[in-house]
Amino acid sequence: MPNEVAIRIEDLSLRYRVSVESRVTLKNAVMRAGRREKRRVRTIEAIKNLTIDIPHGSVVGVVGANGAGKSTLMRSIAGILPPTEGRIIVNGKVSTLLSLGVGFNGTLSGRDNVILGGLAAGLDREVLEAKFEDIAAFADLPDGFIDLPMRTYSAGMYGRLAFSVAVNMTPDILLIDEALATGDAAFKEKSFDKMRQLCEEARTIVIVSHALGILNELCTSAMWLNKGQMLAYGEVEKVTDQYLDFLNVGKVPSALEDF
Amino acid sequence: MTSERSNIPSLIQVFEPHKAALPPLRPYLRELWRRRRFALELSRFTDKAEYLDSPLGSVWLVLNPLMLALVYYLLVSLLAGARGNKGTGSGFDTLAHILIGLFTWYFAQNCMTMGGSSVTLSSRLILNQAFPRVLLPLSSVISAFRQFLPTLPIYVIIYIVGSRLDKKTTLTGMSWHSLWVPVIILFVGLSGFGLALLFATLNVYFRDTSKILAYGGRIWLYLSPVLWLPERLHGWHRILLWANPLGPVLAMTTTVWIEGRSPSPAQIFAALAWAVGLVLIGGYFFISRERDFAVRI
Numbered sequence: 001m002p003n004e005v006a007i008r009i010e011d012l013s014l015r016y017r018v019s020v021e022s023r024v025t026l027k028n029a030v031m032r033a034g035r036r037e038k039r040r041v042r043t044i045e046a047i048k049n050l051t052i053d054i055p056h057g058s059v060v061g062v063v064g065a066n067g068a069g070k071s072t073l074m075r076s077i078a079g080i081l082p083p084t085e086g087r088i089i090v091n092g093k094v095s096t097l098l099s100l101g102v103g104f105n106g107t108l109s110g111r112d113n114v115i116l117g118g119l120a121a122g123l124d125r126e127v128l129e130a131k132f133e134d135i136a137a138f139a140d141l142p143d144g145f146i147d148l149p150m151r152t153y154s155a156g157m158y159g160r161l162a163f164s165v166a167v168n169m170t171p172d173i174l175l176i177d178e179a180l181a182t183g184d185a186a187f188k189e190k191s192f193d194k195m196r197q198l199c200e201e202a203r204t205i206v207i208v209s210h211a212l213g214i215l216n217e218l219c220t221s222a223m224w225l226n227k228g229q230m231l232a233y234g235e236v237e238k239v240t241d242q243y244l245d246f247l248n249v250g251k252v253p254s255a256l257e258d259f
Numbered sequence: 260m261t262s263e264r265s266n267i268p269s270l271i272q273v274f275e276p277h278k279a280a281l282p283p284l285r286p287y288l289r290e291l292w293r294r295r296r297f298a299l300e301l302s303r304f305t306d307k308a309e310y311l312d313s314p315l316g317s318v319w320l321v322l323n324p325l326m327l328a329l330v331y332y333l334l335v336s337l338l339a340g341a342r343g344n345k346g347t348g349s350g351f352d353t354l355a356h357i358l359i360g361l362f363t364w365y366f367a368q369n370c371m372t373m374g375g376s377s378v379t380l381s382s383r384l385i386l387n388q389a390f391p392r393v394l395l396p397l398s399s400v401i402s403a404f405r406q407f408l409p410t411l412p413i414y415v416i417i418y419i420v421g422s423r424l425d426k427k428t429t430l431t432g433m434s435w436h437s438l439w440v441p442v443i444i445l446f447v448g449l450s451g452f453g454l455a456l457l458f459a460t461l462n463v464y465f466r467d468t469s470k471i472l473a474y475g476g477r478i479w480l481y482l483s484p485v486l487w488l489p490e491r492l493h494g495w496h497r498i499l500l501w502a503n504p505l506g507p508v509l510a511m512t513t514t515v516w517i518e519g520r521s522p523s524p525a526q527i528f529a530a531l532a533w534a535v536g537l538v539l540i541g542g543y544f545f546i547s548r549e550r551d552f553a554v555r556i
Contacts, residue, residue, distance in 0.1 A: 016554040024555075025467035075553065079274050079389035082550045088274040105381075107308040116304060119297035120390045122290070149308070172270070 005091060006173055006204040007054040007077055012086035014047040014072055014228075046072035048228040050086070056172075057202040059195075061215035061236055063243045064225035070208045073225065074175050077206065092172030092204070095121070106151035110141065110161050113150055117165060131168055138194070139164035140187075159183050167194050174198060177208045192218065212240045280547035287546065291391040298394045302401040317409045324365050324410060328358045331486055351425040352517065355418060359516045360485035360509060362410040363443070367451045367505055368476050369403035374455020376469050379462050382556040392549040393542070396455040404448060414516075431519030439515045439522060446508045446534045453537025454504070456545040463548075463555050484509050504533045 020040040021028055032039065046069045054060055062070050075081045078094055105113060114135055118128040136146050139161045145153065146161075153161070160183050166174060174195075183191065195218060198205060209215055215222060215236060222239035224232040226246075232239045303312075310316050332354045339353075374396035378385065381395055422428050462468040480486075483503055489510040492500055500506040507529035511522040522530075 018554070023466055024464065026465040026471065027467055029465065075386070076274065078387075079272060080386065080553050082274060083276050085276060090272045090274070091270070093270055094272075105305075105308075105383075108304050112304045112307075116297065116301055117384070117388065119294060119300055120384060120388050120394070122294055122390070125296055125300075 003091075004055050005053050005089075006056045006058075007052075007091070007206075008087075008089040009050055009052045009054075009077075010087045010089075012047055012050040012076065012088060013045070013084050014069075014076055014081060015043055015045050015084045016081075017041045017043050045228050047076070047225075050228075050230050052223065052230065052233060054204060054206070056092075056204055057199070058221055059199050059205045059207070059219045061219035061222035061240075062206060062208045062225060063210070063212065063215065063222060063240060065247075067227075068225040069228040070225055071177055074177050074206065074208060077173075078175055090173065093170075094173045094175065095166050095169045095171030107149050109148055110139075110146045110150055110153070111136075114161070114165055118169065121169070123169070135161075135164045135168045138168060138190070156183055156187075160187055163191055167191075167198060172203055174203060174205045176205065178210075212244065216240055277550060281543070282546065282550070284546075287391055291393055294390055294394055297390070298398040298401060301394070301398040302405065305398075306402060306405065311406070320406050321409050321413050324361050325358075325413065328354070328361045331361065332357050335486055351421045351428050352430055355414075355421065355430060356488065356513060356517050357486060358417060359414050359512060360483075362407065362414060363447055363509060363512045364480055364483065364485050364505070365410075366403055366407035366444075366447050367454070368480070369406060370400050370448070370451025371454045371458055371476065372469065372472060373402055374399035374451070375458035375462050375472055377455070378459045378552060379466065379556065385552055385556055392552060393456070393545060396452065396459045396545070399455055400448060400452045403451060404444075407444075430517065434519055436515055436519055436521050439511070442527075443508060443511050443515060443530075446511070446530045447505075449534035450504060450508060450537050453534070453539075453541035456541030457537070460541075460545045460548055463552055479503075479505075484513060489513055501529055504537060507533060 018041065020042055029039075050073070062073065064070050072081060076083060076088060077090060079088075079090070105116070108116070111132070114132060115125070115128055118131075119125065139146075139157075141153075141157055141161065145157060150158070163176075163183070166176065192214075195205060199218075199220075207215065207219065219236040221234060222232075222236040223230055224239050224243050224246075231246075232242050306312050306316075311320060335353060335357065336350065377395040377399045378392060385392065418430065422430055458468055458472060482499060483505055484492075484500060489500055500510060503509075507526050511526045511530055514520050514522045514526065
């Protein structure tokens with residue numbers, strides 16, 4: 001693999017089966033067997049034959065309707081979902097900010113969650129302690145909230161902390177899924193500045209967002225996913241325009257704005 | 260441009276379909292070892308969130324099995340009295356046996372119940388971060404161990420006070436046979452870890468596993484030599500002792516703590532076989548399926 005490629009995806013397909021049942025329990029399984037019924041499952045083809053090279057230092061926006069496979073793609077780049085077919089090669093340290101990953105345990109404080117998340121990512125405790133000040137300062141939560149259980153946080157505070165963790169872990173590859181929508185205008189501006197700075201440091205960023213205006217501003221390129229297939233990949237404005245034409249809404253402000 | 264690129268570390272990860280059930284074990288175990296602090300801190304932070312790290316928290320932890328032991332002792336004495344069966348040894352011997360048996364049993368059961376729900380309770384983390392999932396049940400086992408530790412001095416105190424008061428007791432004191440205690444703890448911990456892995460995986464596929472475990476655990480307790488002495492079983496009934504994954508190690512507990520002897524080679528071998536077997540079976544079951552967890556959770 002050439003050195004300048006950060007993420008190489010070769011003919012990636014990802015399928016999984018989900019159970020249609022309300023709750024998968026042993027009780028239901030026994031009842032079903034009693035009625036000689038089969039388990040109702042549905043196979044979801046989340047990604048179909050995707051091939052792409054993402055070079056280092058590029059900021060790639062991912063657009064597509066709901067259920068297009070955007071989040072699945074992010075999770076498979078992060079190594080959380082293994083491919084069904086094909087291969088993903090990632091060259092660098094990945095930091096994920098997928099649907100607000102930090103705060104997995106609401107009973108623990110923000111501080112504990114940050115430390116635990118970092119340890120799970122394989123960072124040293126000492127490194128984490130050193131970075132914690134930066135993270136807390138960037139998130140800039142109201143007084144004392146960092147030591148309160150995370151279930152007491154508002155959605156905005158949640159998002160601020162999660163974003164702060166992701167960008168302050170000095171990742172080589174930053175994956176951001178729909179996390180820009182949280183936070184107030186001031187924090188949003190701070191986030192953009194931080195991302196611009198990360199881009200300048202030749203880091204690679206992949207952003208999933210419905211806010212096309214923001215993607216146009218931040219990204220160098222974009223890809224458009226539809227029902228698991230990549231319909232377009234290239235210069236960001238071209239791709240977002242194509243996507244807008246497809247949505248048949250034209251350049252209305254709501255599609256460009258963050259919603 | 261070249262100077263910028265030299266900053267980029269060559270850390271290459273390849274994600275491929277898993278045809279074989281198990282991932283390559285050597286890198287898996289290396290990643291596991293690298294993140295061992297996570298299991299430890301998760302257990303510590305969870306205890307802290309439940310105030311179990313406070314002095315009163317440990318009192319609370321000891322009180323629960325202690326009260327249960329008293330209830331069971333009353334029950335067992337009543338049953339024995341109703342049948343006119345005085346049994347061997349004094350009443351205090353029976354109480355001591357139930358106490359240390361229950362304390363040890365609860366170590367294993369806590370591994371099962373806490374470990375069993377460890378994966379399903381961490382869905383957020385599983386969906387958002389790639390790491391060896393074995394760390395989650397491992398953390399539960401560490402918690403169970405930490406809850407078990409303070410019960411040991413309690414037993415010793417009760418033993419010392421009780422043997423002063425009850426002159427009929429046949430209990431022997433501490434001797435070099437007590438050196439087997441760490442071995443017993445290790446065996447229980449390993450067995451508990453294996454069972455935690457097994458039930459954690461099952462719980463992903465059948466969400467009512469933890470409920471079934473609550474009933475099943477109680478029946479399992481009655482079938483184990485905790486409320487009754489292992490030598491009460493004769494003939495083919497003794498199968499109950501060896502076929503029970505926790506049977507041999509609980510029999511060892513009685514031999515070492517109550518009878519003050521060293522365990523028999525058969526006991527040691529059976530307990531070791533179950534401990535290693537459970538870790539291997541549970542480990543295979545868990546690790547071969549853990550990459551499936553993210554889509555099922």
